[in-house]
Amino acid sequence: MIDDAWIESLPEDPWLALSQCVEIWPALRKSAILHGGAQPVREWNTDRYDDFIQIYAVCTTITRNIGEIITGEIEFAASAQANMEKIDKYMEFISAAVQRKMTDIRVMEIRRRTGALLRTAPGYTLTEGDIERAQNIINELRGLIAASDSLEERFRQRLLRKLESLQSELHKRMSDFDRVYGMIADASVLMRKIGEDAKPIVERIRELVGIAWRSQAQGEELSSDTPPPQIGTGAGTGAGEAGTSP
Numbered sequence: 001m002i003d004d005a006w007i008e009s010l011p012e013d014p015w016l017a018l019s020q021c022v023e024i025w026p027a028l029r030k031s032a033i034l035h036g037g038a039q040p041v042r043e044w045n046t047d048r049y050d051d052f053i054q055i056y057a058v059c060t061t062i063t064r065n066i067g068e069i070i071t072g073e074i075e076f077a078a079s080a081q082a083n084m085e086k087i088d089k090y091m092e093f094i095s096a097a098v099q100r101k102m103t104d105i106r107v108m109e110i111r112r113r114t115g116a117l118l119r120t121a122p123g124y125t126l127t128e129g130d131i132e133r134a135q136n137i138i139n140e141l142r143g144l145i146a147a148s149d150s151l152e153e154r155f156r157q158r159l160l161r162k163l164e165s166l167q168s169e170l171h172k173r174m175s176d177f178d179r180v181y182g183m184i185a186d187a188s189v190l191m192r193k194i195g196e197d198a199k200p201i202v203e204r205i206r207e208l209v210g211i212a213w214r215s216q217a218q219g220e221e222l223s224s225d226t227p228p229p230q231i232g233t234g235a236g237t238g239a240g241e242a243g244t245s246p
Contacts, residue, residue: 001028002054008154010058011161014065015101021059022095028055029088044084052087059094112175123175124219130211131170137208138167144201150194159186177212184209187231206231 001024010017032048060073074086126134145151145159166179187205190198213228 001051002058007058009157010062012158014062015098015105017062018059018066018094018098019102021055021062022091022098025055025091025095028052029091032084042085044081046080046084049080049084052084056087056090059091063094113171123173124177124212124215126170126172126174126211126215128172130215131172134170134208134211135167137204137211138163138170141201141204141208144204148194148197148201150197152193155189155193162186174212174215177216180208180212181229184229184231191231202231 010020028048028051032045032052034043034045056074074083074090076083076086142160142163145156145163148156151159162179162182166183169179183205187198187202190201209231210228217223217226217228
């Protein structure tokens with residue numbers, strides 16, 4: 001159930017990664033109960049012991065990057081039965097923490113979108129043409145990234161997940177363009193990693209950034225000739241020649 005491919009597929013966001021661990025836990029737990037559903041009569045199938053250890057190890061690795069979860073790691077015993085019981089309690093705690101956090105995230109997301117739609121919060125407007133072109137660019141990027149032989153699989157999957165999140169958040173009224181501008185760093189990394197092969201991808205990211213920037217510049221009443229954020233021109237990138245022209 002848990003292997004290297006599954007671990008590599010986990011999202012970079014630690015809460016989303018934990019959420020996926022929590023999703024597979026009930027099935028894993030159920031398959032490990034020999035008989036009895038509650039303490040102290042529950043007996044665990046120790047053939048699933050390694051699966052328990054793996055899910056625990058993955059979760060503790062992730063939670064070390066989340067300051068909001070405060071829980072000590074398990075002090076293991078010599079008994080597999082006792083350790084599986086401890087891991088079960090640990091996962092119960094993690095599941096509750098993830099449920100609370102996902103609810104908080106959802107509430108904040110709805111508030112943000114509602115505020116933008118009702119214009120009670122700062123926001124920027126995209127035209128129907130902007131949205132259509134941005135969606136087309138994202139689809140083109142997906143195709144280019146999926147077809148590229150030059151990208152490492154882990155990096156490819158990370159980019160595809162980012163594009164999926166970005167596409168789901170494109171609306172006529174936007175509170176910010178953080179996800180779009182986050183692609184600038186990815187474009188710079190691509191240029192470093194695969195050189196000329198990155199050009200078609202970088203060009204489309206540049207166009208996507210331009211769409212976002214025009215909307216933001218208009219919303220902030222900036223001069224129409226204010227240049228957008230540039231790709232590959234940050235300090236230390238060594239790729240200034242690939243930046244966007246003003």
